[in-house]
Amino acid sequence: MATVDDIKEKLKSVSYPGFTKSIVDFGFVKNVEVNGNDVSVHLEITSSAPEVENSLKEDITKELKVLGLDNIQVVVKKPEAPKQQSNSVSGKNIAPQVANFVMVSSGKGGVGKSTTSVNIAVALAMQGKKVGLLDADIYGPNIPRMVGVDGQEPQLEGNKVIPFKAYGVEIMSMGSLVEQGQALMWRGAMVMKAITQLLQDIAWGKLDVLVIDMPPGTGDAQLTLAQSVPVAAGINVTTPQHVALDDSRRSLEMFSKLNIPVAGIIENMSGFVCPNCQTESDIFGSGTCEDLAKEYNTQVLASIPIEPSIRVGGDEGKPVVYFHPDSASGKRYLRAAEMLWENIQESNASGAISNESIQPTTNGVSACSTAAAPKSGCSH
Numbered sequence: 095m096a097t098v099d100d101i102k103e104k105l106k107s108v109s110y111p112g113f114t115k116s117i118v119d120f121g122f123v124k125n126v127e128v129n130g131n132d133v134s135v136h137l138e139i140t141s142s143a144p145e146v147e148n149s150l151k152e153d154i155t156k157e158l159k160v161l162g163l164d165n166i167q168v169v170v171k172k173p174e175a176p177k178q179q180s181n182s183v184s185g186k187n188i189a190p191q192v193a194n195f196v197m198v199s200s201g202k203g204g205v206g207k208s209t210t211s212v213n214i215a216v217a218l219a220m221q222g223k224k225v226g227l228l229d230a231d232i233y234g235p236n237i238p239r240m241v242g243v244d245g246q247e248p249q250l251e252g253n254k255v256i257p258f259k260a261y262g263v264e265i266m267s268m269g270s271l272v273e274q275g276q277a278l279m280w281r282g283a284m285v286m287k288a289i290t291q292l293l294q295d296i297a298w299g300k301l302d303v304l305v306i307d308m309p310p311g312t313g314d315a316q317l318t319l320a321q322s323v324p325v326a327a328g329i330n331v332t333t334p335q336h337v338a339l340d341d342s343r344r345s346l347e348m349f350s351k352l353n354i355p356v357a358g359i360i361e362n363m364s365g366f367v368c369p370n371c372q373t374e375s376d377i378f379g380s381g382t383c384e385d386l387a388k389e390y391n392t393q394v395l396a397s398i399p400i401e402p403s404i405r406v407g408g409d410e411g412k413p414v415v416y417f418h419p420d421s422a423s424g425k426r427y428l429r430a431a432e433m434l435w436e437n438i439q440e441s442n443a444s445g446a447i448s449n450e451s452i453q454p455t456t457n458g459v460s461a462c463s464t465a466a467a468p469k470s471g472c473s474h
Contacts, residue, residue, distance in 0.1 A: 095130070095131075096128065096133070096158075096161040096162065096163060097128065098126045098127075098128055100161060101126050101128065101133060101135070101158060101161065101163075102118060102123065102126060104157050104158060104160070104161060105117060105118050105123055105126075105135070105154065105157065105158075106118045106119070107157050108150065108153045108154055108157055109153075110122065110139075110150075111141075111145075111146050111149050111150070111222060112219070112220035112221065112222070112262070113220065113419060114419070115419075115420070117137065117150065117154075122137050122138060122139050123135065123136070123137060124136045124137065124138050124171075131162065131163050131164040131165065132163070132164065132165040132166075132167075133158060133163050133165070133166055133167070134167045134168075134169060135154055135158075135166070135167070135168050135169070136169045136171070137150065137168065137169065137170045137171065138170075138171040138172075139170060139171070139172050140172075140173065140221060140432050140435075141172060141173070141221045141222035141223070142172050142173045142174060142222075142435075143221075143222030143223060143224075143302075145222060146172075146221075146222035147170045147172060150168065150170065151168045151170070154166070154168050155168065173435070173436070173439060174439065185324055185448050185449040185450030185451075185452075185453060186321060186322060186323070186324075186449060186450075186453060187322075187323050187324055188290060188293050188294050188322050188323060189293045189294065189298060189304070189322075189323055191298055191299065191300050191301065192226065192298060192300075192301045192303075192304045192323070193300075193301065193302050193303070194302060194303045194304070194326035194327070194438050194442075194447075195303075195304050195306060195319075195323045195324065195325045195326055196214075196303055196304065196305045196306060196325070196326060196327045196328075196329065196357070196434065196438075197306050197308055197316070197319060197320070197325050197327070197328045197329070197349075197354060198210055198211045198214070198305060198306060198307050198308060198329045198331060199308045199310075199312075199316065199328060199329070199330060199331070199345050199348070199349075200308075200310050200330065200331040200332060200341070200342070200345060201310070201311065201312070201330075201332070201340075201341025201342045201343070201344045201345040203310040205310075205331050205332055205333050205362055205363075206331060206333075206360075206362035206363065206398070207231075207307060207308075207310065207331040208229070208231065208236045208237055208240060208307050209240065209362070209404065209408055210329070210331045210360050210362065210398075211227060211229075211237065211305050211306075211307035212227065212237060212240045212241060212307075212408075212413050213413050213414060213415040213423075213427040214305055214329070214427060214430060214431055214434065215227040215263050215303075215305040216261045216262070216263060216413045216415050216416050217415045217427045217428050217430070217431035218302075218303055218305070218431045218434070218435065219261060219262035219263050220261075220262070220415070220416065220419075220428070220431075221428070221431060221432065221435070223302040223303055223435070224299065224300065224301050224302045224303075225262065225263045225264070225301060225302065225303050225304075225305065226257065226263065226264040226265070226266075226298050226299070226301045226303070226304040226305070227241070227263050227264070227265045227266075227304075227305050227307070228265075228266055228267075228292055228293075228296075228304055228305070228306045228307065229265075229266065229267030229268060229269060229307050230268070230288075230289055230292055230306050230307060230308055230309070230315060230319070231268070231307050231308065231309045231310075232268055232288055232309055232315065235267045235268045235269030235270075236269070236408075237265065237267045237269070237307060238258075238265075238267050238269045238270050239408075239409070239411060240407075240408045240411060240413070241258075241260045241261065241263070241265055241411055241413065242260055242410070242411025242412070243258040243260055243265060243270065243411070244269070244270075244411070246258060246270065248266070248270050248271065251297055253295070254295055254296065254297040255271070255295060255296050255297065256296075256297050257296055257297065257298060257299075258270070260411075261413060261416050264298060264299055264301070266292065266296045268288065268292065286314055286315075286318040289315055289318045289319055289322065290318065290322055293319075293322060293323065303326075303435075303438070306319065312344055312345060312347075312348040316348060316352070317352070317452075320352040320353075320354060320449055320452055321449060321452055321453060321454065322449075323449070324447045324448055324449045325352070325354045325355075325447070325449070326355065326438045326441055326442070326447045327354070327355055327356070327357035327434060327437055327438050327441065328349040328354040328355065328356050328357060329356075329357050329358060329359070329360060329395065329434070330342050330345045330346055330349070330356070330358075330359045330360070331359075331360045331362060332345075332359060332360070332361060332362070332383060332386075333361065333362050333363045333364075334361060334363065334364055334382045334383065339382060339383070339386055342359070342383075342386060343386070346386075346390045346392075350390075352449075352452055353448065353449070353451055353452060355437065355441040355446050355447065356390060356391075356392045357392070357393075357395065357433070357434045357437040357438070358387065358392050358393040358394060358395035358430075358433065358434070358437070359383045359386065359387050359392065359393070359394050359395060360394075360395050360396050360398065360430065361382075361383040361394060361396070361397040361398065362398050363398075363399075363400055364397035364398060364399055383397070393433070395430040395433050395434060396426040396427060396429065396430035397426065398423050398426055398427070399422055399423060401414070401421060401422065401423050403417070403418050403421055403423070404423055414427070415427040415428060
């Protein structure tokens with residue numbers, strides 16, 4: 095007769111979908127009850143996706159039947175899936191097939207915003223979400239190289255462009271739609287039109303999350319996106335240096351003016367992990383984002399160290415979170431994705447996701463202009 099220890103040992107053969115680690119190693123197995131040939135396995139997982147739950151039930155049942163158990167019950171506790179907001183509640187939404195939009199922004203360039211966007215998107219997909227990744231960085235579209243689709247020609251279906259697929263993520267970039275190496279010197283209306291076309295003219299599937307890598311700064315692209323779709327969460331990417339944090343404040347103020355719920359801050363280059371001894375050294379300082387997060391009533395989603403695998407992954411199109419999930423950076427990106435999803439759920443539940451108040455006014459003045467009507471949600 096199989097014992098609890100026998101069953102737990104067998105469960106070590108069941109990998110969590112998208113990972114090489116088992117559900118036992120992750121700590122997802124909370125209890126095992128045995129009564130003769132009847133067994134009940136209680137799990138607590140981080141994904142709300144039904145396909146993840148179904149896959150685990152099938153794999154557990156298959157493994158435990160080898161022990162001669164007749165009645166196998168798998169009880170799964172998981173987060174509640176967020177309810178999609180209707181357009182009447184959310185205001186304007188030109189891509190209604192996407193349940194939640196995430197804006198990844200930074201006050202300045204060169205802080206690892208694209209690396210963050212890629213690894214957060216892939217981490218969400220590894221956790222069972224249906225994910226898209228839009229490279230809306232008009233001036234520096236680097237994501238095609240970072241996910242291994244650079245040089246590929248996009249295909250058309252009717253009058254829409256079919257997104258690429260890599261690591262379980264639907265992907266499109268302005269860098270894939272223009273000639274490689276071409277400089278885009280766009281301003282104003284051209285930027286705004288490009289953003290709306292990337293949302294409307296791409297054949298995005300029915301997604302749980304669309305992660306959007308924005309141009310650095312706080313300009314037309316950010317306002318256009320926020321007015322076009324109800325953004326569920328904003329992520330600010332920065333580095334520990336105070337000069338970078340000064341720019342981050344502008345980005346966080348932008349989220350506030352656009353009424354975008356802030357999921358948190360990603361602190362890149364927070365330390366250096368020696369590839370030989372695995373010691374982490376704070377060569378640029380670290381922890382400075384904690385005070386910034388408190389100032390804006392948010393949280394630090396992750397402090398990502400410098401690791402050679404991040405650079406190699408970006409250059410070779412092999413995201414560190416996918417190829418090295420057990421590395422320091424991989425683990426932190428995975429946890430950041432979980433925290434982001436929790437924040438999105440909370441914002442959905444509280445009704446905080448809306449862009450109704452920042453729509454352009456009837457007199458043609460932007461809702462976020464100082465000349466906008468006093469009732470505008472962005473005039474505070």
